[in-house]
Amino acid sequence: MCIANPQELTERHKEYAARAERFPKKVIVCCGTGCIANGAKGIVDAFQKHLADRNIKDFTVEAVVETGCHGFCEQGPLVVIEPHGTFYTHVKPKDVASIVDKTIVSGELLEPLLFRDPVTEQKIERYQDVNFFAYQHRIALRNLGKIAANDIREYIAVEGYQALAKVLTTLSPEQVIDEIIKSGLRGRGGGGFPAGKKWRTCRDVRSDFHYVICNGDEGDPGAFMDRSIMEGDPHSVLEGMMICAYAIGAKQGYIYVRDEYPLAVVHLQKAIDDCMANGILGDNILGTGFSFHIRINRGAGAFVCGESSALMRSVAGEVGEPRAKYIRSVVKGLHDQPTVLNNVETFANVPIIMHKGADWYRSIGCANNSGTKAFSLVGKVRNTGLIEVAMGTTLRTIIYKIGGGIIDGRPFKAVQTGGPSGGCLPEAMLDLPVDFDSLTKAGSMMGSGGMIVMDDKTCMVDVARYFLSFLVSESCGKCVPCREGLYQLHELTLKICSGEGTEADLEKMEKLSRSVIVGSLCGLGKSGPNPFLSTINYFRDEYLAHIREKRCPAGVCKSLITYTVIEEKCTGCVACITACAYNAITGDRKKPHFIHQDKCEKCGACVAVCKPNAIEVK
Amino acid sequence: MSDTAVSHDFSKLPHLIARHPQDPGSLIMILQEIQREYRYLPCEALKATAEALNVPLSKVFSVATFYNAFSLVPKGKRVVRICTGTACHIRGAALIQDQIENHLGIKAGQTTSDMEFSIEVVACVGACAMAPVVLVNDKYHGGVKVNTAKKILKDG
Numbered sequence: 001m002c003i004a005n006p007q008e009l010t011e012r013h014k015e016y017a018a019r020a021e022r023f024p025k026k027v028i029v030c031c032g033t034g035c036i037a038n039g040a041k042g043i044v045d046a047f048q049k050h051l052a053d054r055n056i057k058d059f060t061v062e063a064v065v066e067t068g069c070h071g072f073c074e075q076g077p078l079v080v081i082e083p084h085g086t087f088y089t090h091v092k093p094k095d096v097a098s099i100v101d102k103t104i105v106s107g108e109l110l111e112p113l114l115f116r117d118p119v120t121e122q123k124i125e126r127y128q129d130v131n132f133f134a135y136q137h138r139i140a141l142r143n144l145g146k147i148a149a150n151d152i153r154e155y156i157a158v159e160g161y162q163a164l165a166k167v168l169t170t171l172s173p174e175q176v177i178d179e180i181i182k183s184g185l186r187g188r189g190g191g192g193f194p195a196g197k198k199w200r201t202c203r204d205v206r207s208d209f210h211y212v213i214c215n216g217d218e219g220d221p222g223a224f225m226d227r228s229i230m231e232g233d234p235h236s237v238l239e240g241m242m243i244c245a246y247a248i249g250a251k252q253g254y255i256y257v258r259d260e261y262p263l264a265v266v267h268l269q270k271a272i273d274d275c276m277a278n279g280i281l282g283d284n285i286l287g288t289g290f291s292f293h294i295r296i297n298r299g300a301g302a303f304v305c306g307e308s309s310a311l312m313r314s315v316a317g318e319v320g321e322p323r324a325k326y327i328r329s330v331v332k333g334l335h336d337q338p339t340v341l342n343n344v345e346t347f348a349n350v351p352i353i354m355h356k357g358a359d360w361y362r363s364i365g366c367a368n369n370s371g372t373k374a375f376s377l378v379g380k381v382r383n384t385g386l387i388e389v390a391m392g393t394t395l396r397t398i399i400y401k402i403g404g405g406i407i408d409g410r411p412f413k414a415v416q417t418g419g420p421s422g423g424c425l426p427e428a429m430l431d432l433p434v435d436f437d438s439l440t441k442a443g444s445m446m447g448s449g450g451m452i453v454m455d456d457k458t459c460m461v462d463v464a465r466y467f468l469s470f471l472v473s474e475s476c477g478k479c480v481p482c483r484e485g486l487y488q489l490h491e492l493t494l495k496i497c498s499g500e501g502t503e504a505d506l507e508k509m510e511k512l513s514r515s516v517i518v519g520s521l522c523g524l525g526k527s528g529p530n531p532f533l534s535t536i537n538y539f540r541d542e543y544l545a546h547i548r549e550k551r552c553p554a555g556v557c558k559s560l561i562t563y564t565v566i567e568e569k570c571t572g573c574v575a576c577i578t579a580c581a582y583n584a585i586t587g588d589r590k591k592p593h594f595i596h597q598d599k600c601e602k603c604g605a606c607v608a609v610c611k612p613n614a615i616e617v618k
Numbered sequence: 619m620s621d622t623a624v625s626h627d628f629s630k631l632p633h634l635i636a637r638h639p640q641d642p643g644s645l646i647m648i649l650q651e652i653q654r655e656y657r658y659l660p661c662e663a664l665k666a667t668a669e670a671l672n673v674p675l676s677k678v679f680s681v682a683t684f685y686n687a688f689s690l691v692p693k694g695k696r697v698v699r700i701c702t703g704t705a706c707h708i709r710g711a712a713l714i715q716d717q718i719e720n721h722l723g724i725k726a727g728q729t730t731s732d733m734e735f736s737i738e739v740v741a742c743v744g745a746c747a748m749a750p751v752v753l754v755n756d757k758y759h760g761g762v763k764v765n766t767a768k769k770i771l772k773d774g
């Protein structure tokens with residue numbers, strides 16, 4: 001099995017590429033977490049069962065490929081038939097027989113399974129033509145939904161590890177770093193620090209041990225890009241880490257994976273084992289004399305462990321408390337040795353940059369922000385999922401073209417980027433190009449790639465309260481400004497949400513925010529007040545409605561809202577009466593119902609079952 | 619596994635610990651295995667780990683209490699994890715949480731007295747496109763609605 005040298009790798013590539021082409025038609029079943037949750041494994045089983053007793057020319061069970069996440073999770077389970085790109089959504093096991101007999105054998109389309117564009121209401125045949133995919137530019141996610149995540153042969157078939165072979169045989173470590181610097185690749189984990197520069201600093205520190213760590217902690221609640229890459233294309237992350245290791249002179253690497261991502265651990269471990277078995281990882285890689293090992297560390301559920309110094313402590317088996325960075329962790333990191341820490345997506349970009357060259361990469365994106373960025377486009381948008389766009393694409397293109405606009409055609413209110421360290425941008429900012437610098441200037445930040453779309457039913461005070469409560473529970477407690485400051489900010493938002501807030505509280509909050517930013521030890525506290533600052537900046541009216549009018553315009557803050565029946569709309573179907581666990585609704589069949597405010601707990605059960613939308617929350 | 623805290627089979631413990639390099643760097647990984655096996659960290663296990671790795675029990679305790687994944691009290695047979703990440707929050711996770719808490723008569727972080735169910739909240743399980751999401755043990759339920767929340771407890 002061992003690949004002894006780069007020439008053998010090229011031969012393997014040819015062999016596996018031919019193998020991947022051996023069937024004229026291929027069925028791709030998305031097996032990302034979303035599709036699995038929707039029953040994708042049942043689809044795979046159904047194909048296996050159905051094909052077991054069929055004898056179809058040029059099509060066997062091996063032509064059914066389980067891939068990583070396509071990104072269009074809400075439409076899952078997804079099935080794509082290549083090479084044409086026939087795209088079926090919401091597939092059920094009972095559809096499998098017709099997919100084989102009609103679409104595969106006789107080339108017929110199954111209309112009901114096609115995707116319907118939410119804007120034009122047209123059915124679309126091929127996935128390339130679906131707006132959700134058409135406006136994307138996939139580099140870091142290049143293999144997702146294309147190759148089997150768990151098969152190293154498929155990765156080698158798409159020229160995987162060719163970049164590594166090229167680097168090891170033709171370039172010096174300095175040349176690799178020069179190329180990465182030239183490409184302009186900036187860290188995708190949030191800060192946007194130039195990757196090549198970090199590598200150079202690390203290489204220049206004299207030490208017998210250098211380390212490479214991949215940050216797969218993905219703490220931003222509402223983001224799943226890194227998860228999808230680790231699950232769907234683990235080899236590209238490993239290859240990126242190996243190239244980095246060669247460049248900085250590291251022999252040992254670690255991948256720190258978030259506790260909630262068990263499948264990512266399984267796939268990464270399989271990829272590591274396969275590489276070891278093939279001589280691509282371990283001692284004397286591809287016969288070049290270069291050696292490198294990778295170990296997986298699982299996080300244990302602490303947001304702060306995404307921060308570099310906390311993460312390194314956690315890898316060492318300790319409590320994940322950050323330290324003051326008088327000396328940066330690239331100089332003195334894991335076990336006090338020079339360490340490069342990069343994000344999953346950053347590493348996934350490295351192989352293709354080395355393969356196609358820095359000039360190619362720089363030609364994509366915009367000034368000072370080369371390449372692409374993956375986002376998890378979620379919230380109140382019609383097409384939710386995992387996307388990747390060229391830097392400089394506007395928010396409007398992302399939300400309205402790729403995302404298909406807001407659910408139920410409601411008005412757009414805000415988009416949140418940057419996770420708990422980021423901010424909310426209003427409608428006036430929709431034409432902002434998405435890149436590191438523009439987002440920061442607008443008072444938000446790129447962050448790791450969560451992009452949460454909000455409509456008029458999202459309360460901005462509640463959003464600020466939400467992020468603050470998240471940060472209060474995740475603050476490690478080591479420094480006072482963060483521990484006590486964020487706590488007080490959270491208490492004050494609670495006060496406003498319950499209608500007890502005053503305008504003096506807002507002033508207090510703005511002042512306190514500045515102290516927290518200046519005084520905190522690590523990025524968690526330094527950026528903690530951002531969700532409050534950006535919402536007060538762009539949505540002050542909404543805060544004032546809570547304070548002056550004791551009103552929550554979005555209908556979210558429980559103390560300030562009531563549920564009432566709109567009599568003209570109520571058909572008297574008694575669905576809400578049955579649904580209410582508190583016996584708060586009464587009324588006769590076919591007559592308008594009535595909600596008793598003294599009993600109503602505002603749990604929303606009635607709204608969820610009311611077909612004519614006759615319950616108003618105000 | 620109907621029984622609660624007291625009667626555990628600790629004979630597996632030395633094996634669980636010995637599978638990892640016996641140095642302090644393995645502490646978190648060993649605790650994770652113990653957590654998976656017993657669904658919490660029994661006191662006996664903490665002591666055995668401290669001894670095997672030659673680290674003070676106080677350090678084992680500080681790690682065990684710092685990370686959210688660890689619990690010092692036993693968990694129910696079925697752990698209901700409600701995602702309260704941003705995407706799920708925006709789509710009404712708080713209302714789902716109310717429903718489940720009311721239905722089981724316990725709050726997040728607690729376990730029913732018959733040891734059947736525990737409720738936990740977690741900030742994002744990485745399935746944000748299907749928000750709001752609830753996990754029952756390892757099974758994902760996406761697009762949960764206020765009126766269907768109770769149902770998922772039944773089919774696990």
Ligand SMILES: Cc1cc2nc3c(=O)[nH]c(=O)nc-3n(C[C@H](O)[C@H](O)[C@H](O)COP(=O)(O)O)c2cc1C
Pocket residue numbers: 186187188189190191192193195215216217218219220303304305306307308341342343344346448522523524
């Ligand atoms: C509180 C906090 C949490 C963070 N969480 C993450 C995370 O989950 N994933 C990540 O890649 N970077 C995270 N970062 C950023 C890392 O500290 C670090 O900058 C990054 O991993 C470097 O990789 P990059 O240059 O490739 O982006 C976090 C930073 C802070 C302050």
Ligand code: FES
Pocket residue numbers: 221222223701702703704705706707741742743744745746747749750751
């Ligand atoms: S926010 Fe709930 S799964 Fe990500």
